[in-house]
Amino acid sequence: MGTLKMIIGDRIRFIRNLKGMTLQQLSLATGLQPSYLGDVERGKRNTSLDSLEKIVTALNMKPEDLFEYREVDINSEEFEISSVLEAHNQFLKEKKIEDVKMIHRITKDIFKSIEGNS
Template sequence: MSKSEMRNKIGERIKELRKRDHITQERFALMTGINRSYLADIERGNRNFGFDTLERIINGFGITYEEFFRDM
């Protein structure tokens, strides 16, 4: 899997979990301390991001890395 494909899958997973929990981008951005437009770009697969950002996102959902990456 290419880096671009992985970015897209991670972005899709973030959006899926956020919608599952009925959380808007704006609210999730506030919850995680991530800029909303940056979060939107991550969800679309248009932005590179670091492990620190991914950790803030996963912690924002209150799940483990294993749960986040399950079925990807």
């Protein structure tokens, strides 16, 4: 199995799950069969650029988002932190700048409160 197929498939699955979409919902949005999409996510199938474009569009992402990948040791603390940060980053990319600023202020206040109580 090609490593690139696995990376892209993992990334598609990660973003689809992050957005709370099922394979069935992605299938409806792309016109591609759920079984085909599942094979793509598992890196078992080559996908055409046309199909990849449908997937990227349905997930409201940019093509380059498929390649935001770096290897992290799953036993390290960094794995958990990087996973959470990546999920937050994907979530915040879809929000208005005013909302992102508000979330940032709230987060800072929460950490000030936590640090003040310890």
